[in-house]
Amino acid sequence: MVELELKNNSRRKTLVDGVEDALLEYFKNNNLKPGDSIPNEMELAESLGVGRAVLREALSRLKVSGMIISRPRIGMMLSEPSLFDGMSKCINPLLMSEKTLLEMLELRMVVEEGICSSIFLNITDEDIAELEEIVGLSQMTGAYTYTSIAEHQFHTKLYQITGNSSIIKFQSIIYPIIEYVKSRYKDAFRPIELELIKSGTMVTHEELLNHIKAGDLEGYRKAVGNHFEIYRTYIKKVRSKNR
């Protein structure tokens, strides 16, 4: 039996889609910047040749990211959109495929490995003191596992050291996904963890911190890699199975 993947993907572009594009185009072409005001709804609808309802549905979309802000009597104006605000609305792990979930898990590891240099570049004595406190107060549920609060505190602090608020925000958005993945695939992670413990690959927060205190970037980076080796192994296993 042939699986005739028809799946009418050609969802006819609706008027609202077109208006949304037209608005974005309009902003670009007219070189509009944050703070600039834009014509009122009546004018826009008329000049675009659509009803006010359609225009408002398009505007509504542009409001989620903060690109457009509006107030009665004042009108509408452009503002700096938040790149990640739209994303945060989509964060419902129940709606995400296993593929996406694992991809986001990997992306998180990528970012955490990628910020290593930035951490060593920006870290202060206060940061180290704070990390020490976090590690000291961390409750562990196993030799190498932490409560989710401790886990979250430690890694969040690492991101904060970068001083890059976009990166911090990005991390805070995808963190719920990570937690979900960890709990959902707990049973699959367990045997991998045991093996890694046996081979001495597992790394604690304390060890990570020691590398930081020693100013050993290379060692830290490698330790971070090992800290996440459990997930990398699982991802590799799933990928090879699905091939």
Next chain:
Amino acid sequence: MVELELKNNSRRKTLVDGVEDALLEYFKNNNLKPGDSIPNEMELAESLGVGRAVLREALSRLKVSGMIISRPRIGMMLSEPSLFDGMSKCINPLLMSEKTLLEMLELRMVVEEGICSSIFLNITDEDIAELEEIVGLSQMTGAYTYTSIAEHQFHTKLYQITGNSSIIKFQSIIYPIIEYVKSRYKDAFRPIELELIKSGTMVTHEELLNHIKAGDLEGYRKAVGNHFEIYRTYIKKVRSKNR
């Protein structure tokens, strides 16, 4: 005179905002998954106690990420949202502050440094051959500068090697920002570049590829860091100035 920073930031939550939240809540509470159909507009509007227009403005927002898809007569159903689709609509560098622009530039560097291990883990001989071809055909505009096409081809290929489509998509979305930043701050980058050339820090794509071919992860990672040192230096300079 006190600048009474009132700035009505408490943009009163509109009905549409509330309905949007209510819908997301509803999906979660009822454990709805992709493929599940949801009540029609009339029912939803009625049960939420709002007019159909308001409901549709909220639905419109959830349609941009693909979380909801709808067709006449069929109704609406849930689908897997695209985490980055909403973001791509916000990519208009003209609307982004300098701070955000530089943060995104840094995020890009973070990701590119973070995917190093993944690249070495997944790379195939075909990938290397393709990289060689790209490097071979690359047109250079200076000793260490490439045409934007060559630049784009090379780095895009690196992301593709990870096999992580979310990461690939993320890169493709923020790439326009990077290009914009590079052209906008061209004059500021130039003196830094000269210094880095003098100190022998600059790295070509060819050298990066050599590390890959040699299977030298550590050397590659360091080279990637140097490849972006020009931007890191600039970011550091701007940050210290703004402090």
Next chain:
DNA sequence: TTTGTCTTATTTGTCGGACAAATATAAAAA
């Protein structure tokens, strides 16, 4: 029975009008 065509009912898509709510601006009052 099977296949193709037509009709119908349902749901989203779009429009227009109406009024409520908010508030900058101007006018009036103190």
Next chain:
DNA sequence: TTTTTATATTTGTCCGACAAATAAGACAAA
């Protein structure tokens, strides 16, 4: 001059109507 009030404008919300698309059932033809 300062305060209060009125007004006009713009977004926010609701309602009703019709168009467009199409799944499902009825019907006709082979």
